[in-house]
Amino acid sequence: MKSVRAGIIAAISVLVLSGPAAAGTKDDVRALQAQMAEVQQAMAGHRAALVRISELERQNQLLTGRVEELTYELEQATRRLDAITAALSGDANAAGVAAFSDFDSAPSSSGPMDLMGRPSSADDPIADQISEQTAEPAGAAPSDVSLPLDPNAAFDYASGFILSGDYQRAKAAFSLYVEAFPNHQRTPDAQFRLGEIHLALEENAAAADAFIQHIRKYPDNGRSAEAYLKLGTAFARLDKPSEACTVFKTMKAKHPNAPDAVMQRADLEMARIECN
Template sequence: MTLIRTAAMTFAAALLFASPASAGTKDDIRDLQARLAAAEQALSGQSQAVLKISQLERRLEDMTGEIERLQYELDQANTRLDAVSAVLAGDSNFQAPGDFSAGVPGGGPVSLMPGASGDPIGDQISQSSGAPAGVAAGDPNDIALPLDPNAAFDYASGFLLAGDYARAKSAFTLYVEAFPNHPRTADAQFRLGEIHLALGENAAAADAFIAHIRNYPNDQRSAEAYLKLGTAFARLDKSSEACTVFKTMKSKHPNAPSPVMQRADLEMARIDCK
């Protein structure tokens, strides 16, 4: 644009100095100036059009990314519902995925009735802070699981009691993988679900409790696993699924401990189960 203006002005100046000013020369200059203004306007309009196209392209990219994110969340939700349906139907062969991704934040661990659960770890899970003696808190990769299953369970429980959820989650995950057939593995799987609830990872908590119900249907904490699975779904705003889980718990475990039943009743009333 600057080159065009410069060339036009140079040509106009040449016309002025080459011969005395005349009406024709003035008309030529005015015509040249008009053409120059029209060229500048055209270039300006072209630049604005290019800018608008660039903005539209960026908006299209953003919308495409948002659509892909929503599709991923929908796929995850459908997978979760399939897993719950399979568990409630008693399909022990159904293999749920290892992770449903992070859920909606909220809550913390589900305490039944303070001091009444008979579970010192469950009672203290949200009351302690710090880390096991001699170990700095916070790095989930700093885990060296003992080879003895009982020692390994106590090691993982120490992090949980100290409120070091990151290390506790890593330790119990390793425990479940390392000792799949040990009698304490069902409890380790249950603890994983509790940790996810404590961290507000409600979808991952649902995954953990589904695995517990599926793999350890006769575990003494099966009723509580149903309770906390329903709680995870309620926190994910899946009230219908949560109500189904609570009702299934009552049907399959009519003699569940009183605190578990009372908590289920409270949760069902809170989300208005029919």
């Protein structure tokens, strides 16, 4: 473009300097000026085309990123289904069981509730306190939670946050507990409490992960049937009815003597999501 423009300017200069011999070249000058205008217009169009190309490249990058994101989500979904199958079959060495935390929680249609229908706070005041929790933003994990060295004192410390209504710190404390005391007799209950808190806060994917961990690590625990029930409820809230139905049916098969409250709640959930 620059060379064309320079040639036009040079041609004009020759015409101007030729003196009388160029007296009849006004039309030629006008033609050259018109050509210059066309060149300038073409240059402007060229700049617009470059801008458009740049925009298309940006959109292509965004689309590529979205494709990669969807591919990752598909891979995580596959891992999650593999984890469900492994947990329900009792495979304690299965990899990828903690994949649920990679997924967004679907909102609960019924809100936080006492899934077990416990008759009174005297039976389990901590669970009743959790059941009264209203959903709150997850926010950042509290940084001032520090467990006592004694496991029993640490469990009471974590439970105290629930009773005071500080569910974020309770969640952090029970998470620390299961890491710090993996072999203590109260660790299964801590794992269960962690799942309950996630479920009450409508962090349904994290709740599913917590109950999967409970089922996998503590298959003979007294709350195993409840863990199945609440895992199924978490899946139902995540709009995964097929997985939820599988969990409920597995619970009934593995725990035929589960408490009536557990069985009744499972029946209600199965009817609600229309399990076959």
